[in-house]
Amino acid sequence: MVENDVSADLLFSELIDMGFDFDKVIEAIEAVGPCRDDALEFILNGSCDSNKDQNWQVSDQFTCSTSQAYPLGKSLTSTQPHQRLKQSSIKEHLPKYSGTRRNISYGDSGNSLSQTKRLRSANLCGQKVIDIDPGLESGTSQLCSFESREAEMDWDKEVGSVLQNHFGFSSLKGFQKEALDAWFAHKDCLVLAATGSGKSLCFQIPALLTQKLVVVISPLISLMHDQCLKLAKHGISACFLGSGQPDSGVERKAMNGKYKIVYACPETILRLMDPLKRLAENPGIALFAIDEVHCVSKWGHDFRPDYRHLFVLRENFNTSNLKFLKFDVPLMALTATATIPVQEDVIKSLHMSKETNIVSTSLLRPNLRFTVTHSRTTSISSYEKDFRELIETYTAGRVPCQRGLNNNNHGENFDYSFESTDDCLSNDEESCESDDEESCESSDEEPESSDEESKLCDSKLFDVSDIDENSDNTYSVNGGSAVFPEDYLEDVLDFQHAIDDLDVLCGEFVELPPAESSRLCGESKPSGLPYSLEQGPTIIYVPTRRETLAVAEYLCRSGVRAAAYHAKLPKAQLRRVHHDFHHNALEVVVATIAFGMGIDKSNVRRIIHYGWPQSLEAYYQEAGRAGRDGILSDCTLYANLLRVPTLLPSQRSEEQTKQAYKMLSDCFRYAMNTATCRAKILVEYFGEEFGPDCCDLCDICVNGPPKMQNLKEVADIFMRVLKAECGNTVSEAISYDGTIFHGSNSRRHRDQPNIRMVISRIREKFPKFAANDQLWWRGLARKLEDLGYIKEGDKFPYVSIRYPKLTITGSKFLASKLEDLYVYPGADMLLSAKTPKPYSSFSEWGRGWADPEIRRQRLESRRGETKKRRLESRRGETKKRKMPARKQRQDVSTVRGRLAAKLSKCRK
Numbered sequence: 091m092v093e094n095d096v097s098a099d100l101l102f103s104e105l106i107d108m109g110f111d112f113d114k115v116i117e118a119i120e121a122v123g124p125c126r127d128d129a130l131e132f133i134l135n136g137s138c139d140s141n142k143d144q145n146w147q148v149s150d151q152f153t154c155s156t157s158q159a160y161p162l163g164k165s166l167t168s169t170q171p172h173q174r175l176k177q178s179s180i181k182e183h184l185p186k187y188s189g190t191r192r193n194i195s196y197g198d199s200g201n202s203l204s205q206t207k208r209l210r211s212a213n214l215c216g217q218k219v220i221d222i223d224p225g226l227e228s229g230t231s232q233l234c235s236f237e238s239r240e241a242e243m244d245w246d247k248e249v250g251s252v253l254q255n256h257f258g259f260s261s262l263k264g265f266q267k268e269a270l271d272a273w274f275a276h277k278d279c280l281v282l283a284a285t286g287s288g289k290s291l292c293f294q295i296p297a298l299l300t301q302k303l304v305v306v307i308s309p310l311i312s313l314m315h316d317q318c319l320k321l322a323k324h325g326i327s328a329c330f331l332g333s334g335q336p337d338s339g340v341e342r343k344a345m346n347g348k349y350k351i352v353y354a355c356p357e358t359i360l361r362l363m364d365p366l367k368r369l370a371e372n373p374g375i376a377l378f379a380i381d382e383v384h385c386v387s388k389w390g391h392d393f394r395p396d397y398r399h400l401f402v403l404r405e406n407f408n409t410s411n412l413k414f415l416k417f418d419v420p421l422m423a424l425t426a427t428a429t430i431p432v433q434e435d436v437i438k439s440l441h442m443s444k445e446t447n448i449v450s451t452s453l454l455r456p457n458l459r460f461t462v463t464h465s466r467t468t469s470i471s472s473y474e475k476d477f478r479e480l481i482e483t484y485t486a487g488r489v490p491c492q493r494g495l496n497n498n499n500h501g502e503n504f505d506y507s508f509e510s511t512d513d514c515l516s517n518d519e520e521s522c523e524s525d526d527e528e529s530c531e532s533s534d535e536e537p538e539s540s541d542e543e544s545k546l547c548d549s550k551l552f553d554v555s556d557i558d559e560n561s562d563n564t565y566s567v568n569g570g571s572a573v574f575p576e577d578y579l580e581d582v583l584d585f586q587h588a589i590d591d592l593d594v595l596c597g598e599f600v601e602l603p604p605a606e607s608s609r610l611c612g613e614s615k616p617s618g619l620p621y622s623l624e625q626g627p628t629i630i631y632v633p634t635r636r637e638t639l640a641v642a643e644y645l646c647r648s649g650v651r652a653a654a655y656h657a658k659l660p661k662a663q664l665r666r667v668h669h670d671f672h673h674n675a676l677e678v679v680v681a682t683i684a685f686g687m688g689i690d691k692s693n694v695r696r697i698i699h700y701g702w703p704q705s706l707e708a709y710y711q712e713a714g715r716a717g718r719d720g721i722l723s724d725c726t727l728y729a730n731l732l733r734v735p736t737l738l739p740s741q742r743s744e745e746q747t748k749q750a751y752k753m754l755s756d757c758f759r760y761a762m763n764t765a766t767c768r769a770k771i772l773v774e775y776f777g778e779e780f781g782p783d784c785c786d787l788c789d790i791c792v793n794g795p796p797k798m799q800n801l802k803e804v805a806d807i808f809m810r811v812l813k814a815e816c817g818n819t820v821s822e823a824i825s826y827d828g829t830i831f832h833g834s835n836s837r838r839h840r841d842q843p844n845i846r847m848v849i850s851r852i853r854e855k856f857p858k859f860a861a862n863d864q865l866w867w868r869g870l871a872r873k874l875e876d877l878g879y880i881k882e883g884d885k886f887p888y889v890s891i892r893y894p895k896l897t898i899t900g901s902k903f904l905a906s907k908l909e910d911l912y913v914y915p916g917a918d919m920l921l922s923a924k925t926p927k928p929y930s931s932f933s934e935w936g937r938g939w940a941d942p943e944i945r946r947q948r949l950e951s952r953r954g955e956t957k958k959r960r961l962e963s964r965r966g967e968t969k970k971r972k973m974p975a976r977k978q979r980q981d982v983s984t985v986r987g988r989l990a991a992k993l994s995k996c997r998k
């Protein structure tokens with residue numbers, strides 16, 4: 091593009107900003123085309139028929155030179171500092187625009203959040219596509235006057251050409267249009283739209299419609315980096331500021347208005363308040379966009395305290411505080427994962443205006459196929475079972491020499507390090523909640539072979555004795571090339587997305603020539619790459635850092651091009667993983683949450699969660715990385731459905747801990763569900779009404795629900811026993827089926843009996859139901875809780891009910907003469923029913939001996955086991971086969987090896 095030839099819309103806004111009359115500008119552009127020099131000459135030389143004097147007046151005032159050329163995307167005012175003396179309104183660019191054209195503020199005061207739901211459900215009933223409800227648009231446009239419709243057409247034209255010229259899109263999506271409308275009317279706006287729906291465009295376009303700049307607040311350097319790179323490709327200058335910005339000159343240039351879009355993390359924004367105020371005066375700030383705004387809320391899944399301080403934007407950049415402003419600088423807050431309480435909290439915390447527009451569109455991702463699969467997820471045997479298909483997908487048809495971990499597409503060494511990790515030094519990665527109470531017996535899982543377990547541990551175990559401490563405080567591992575900083579040996583988990591999760595060489599992104607930019611953005615497939623784009627890459631999310639390494643290593647060994655990603659890996663390595671992933675050189679990235687928000691790669695075909703996510707918000711956010719090109723993609727959650735998930739340790743206040751448990755509980759229920767469409771559960775979780783009954787894609791919709799079971803009898807027993815236990819006096823007795831039993835005084839601390847006591851009591855008193863294990867009874871308790879018959883009796887919200895308490899509804903149910911209680915059994919109930927194991931819990935072992943039937947069963951099963959063992963030892967197979975493997979592991983250079991050697995000596 092010749093520097094002086096710009097798009098008509100850009101030229102239009104430039105000339106308007108110079109102060110020329112609207113009609114003159116239109117006339118000039120129509121006459122000479124979108125060439126700045128020619129258009130200026132046309133106006134200044136008086137070629138326009140009318141208002142000649144006025145034009146010259148303008149030229150006198152601003153001393154515009156026809157020889158002056160402004161490079162595309164650069165701020166005009168930065169080259170002519172006195173050109174704009176006061177902030178101009180976008181409305182001034184389009185005089186016919188009435189400003190009251192479309193009232194999309196749902197309510198006249200407050201946040202009007204109740205309307206969000208209505209709006210969303212309206213959208214969804216009509217269509218599955220992610221778009222604002224057309225009915226609503228036509229309804230509101232009826233309010234428009236004739237003039238405003240005319241202005242709308244002008245506006246549409248302008249936006250349309252910016253969209254086409256810079257981004258290559260033919261039209262705006264409905265919600266994008268609504269968000270721009272709000273900005274156009276100088277209103278604050280909260281944009282709630284699905285992951286991958288194109289929220290970024292809502293704040294990028296305003297930068298192109300005016301000569302002012304847009305400031306974007308974003309939580310992650312990697313996110314800012316990716317967006318800046320894309321903008322450069324689209325011919326838009328941008329930069330990011332903050333801890334990850336190595337060039338201090340970039341900040342200075344940004345504060346001089348050199349870039350159209352400036353990205354910064356909240357910390358930086360707070361530091362730069364004064365320069366930002368100067369920018370607001372000249373050249374002007376068109377918009378403050380707060381991306382991933384759920385980070386503001388303590389009730390969200392990724393709370394960042396600094397986001398909460400962003401209310402200073404609304405407090406400072408308003409007309410009463412900055413006298414030169416003609417209107418408050420609008421705030422645009424955007425997210426895909428905010429529940430109704432989070433939305434309310436966001437608006438309140440950011441002090442967003444009372445007239446904030448809420449632009450919400452369906453959060454449904456219609457091309458995502460959600461599935462939940464039971465898996466222990468902790469061992470090689472699980473990996474073998476769960477990743478078999480994935481491995482086949484990537485390695486099928488690959489010649490053997492292409493398999494393995496040593497080559498990538500560039501023929502370089504594939505040196506992502508797996509051999510060592512800090513995490514293995516720690517064995518406390520899980521429970522915050524007492525295991526005793528929460529864990530469930532595992533009923534159908536064959537015990538893992540100790541061989542497998544230790545094989546896995548060996549590959550993951552990091553031996554301190556293997557580290558050579560160097561003077562520069564880094565470590566080389568096993569004589570290899572992996573070098574880790576000291577802090578790499580500390581934590582286990584990525585609690586939240588780290589801000590500077592990527593090191594970058596430069597944070598300045600000027601407009602790039604097309605060829606260069608598309609190479610950098612990784613949109614083209616590298617030539618000669620033996621990689622099928624149709625397959626698309628996979629992201630596997632695991633809870634701990636250790637697991638990223640273990641799973642990535644396993645996949646690499648199986649011939650998949652995989653890499654681990656977590657916050658404590660060396661920055662250069664993270665950058666490389668990002669790069670290779672975006673360039674399709676990696677098939678699988680195994681990551682913690684650090685590789686979540688903002689990953690915008692169109693062809694990610696699978697998102698696998700391997701282990702419990704901590705919330706549905708996090709789950710949906712991460713699942714949203716899949717299928718951003720609209721093509722069918724899989725989101726599979728592998729979780730151990732036999733155990734209640736535990737909260738990963740993190741620093742939380744009591745209030746936050748409660749909220750964290752609540753979110754984890756919702757996640758648990760999502761996985762235990764066997765009857766409701768998963769997409770429906772997810773969107774309803776965010777306050778959206780789901781119109782259709784099902785998505786026709788998820789495992790529930792495809793496989794159908796299980797057979798309903800009549801649980802009337804067991805429900806009665808459970809609640810009666812509970813009632814008796816709650817009686818809290820030994821004398822209280824309840825008769826059921828001719829059985830008399832008593833409440834006990836043995837409960838600790840609380841008024842409510844815990845669920846284990848209730849289950850034990852049932853088993854003691856009702857041998858008929860002894861075959862139902864703890865897992866099954868817990869499943870039943872959840873069902874009763876869902877029905878409102880029981881509730882958590884403790885003040886603390888547990889993931890799974892722990893101190894059940896009978897409700898009034900429950901008491902009514904007990905008193906009623908209802909004969910049936912048909913419900914869909916939960917996933918845990920089904921799993922438990924597969925292989926019932928009545929006495930697998932050690933703690934209950936003693937209690938059952940009193941019952942002759944239980945005793946008989948136990949003795950029988952014991953006899954069977956002894957027989958089996960004798961047979962095996964006669965054959966002498968199993969143990970002998972395992973012995974050599976154990977010996978081999980006695981490598982005295984490792985702690986584990988030395989321990990094993992000591993043990994075996996003791997045994998001898």
Ligand SMILES: Nc1ncnc2c1ncn2[C@@H]1O[C@H](COP(=O)(O)OP(=O)(O)OP(=O)(O)O)[C@@H](O)[C@H]1O
Nearest residue numbers: 259261262263285286287288289290291426688690
């Ligand atoms: N009007 C449009 N027409 C076609 N494609 C679009 C349009 N707007 C945006 N896109 C594309 O949608 C993709 C996703 O955009 P973007 O990253 O802004 O999504 P997002 O809503 O911010 O998602 P997330 O919540 O995951 O951050 C981009 O690759 C972008 O090119």
Ligand SMILES: [Mg+2]
Nearest residue numbers: 289290381688
């Ligand atoms: Mg985004």
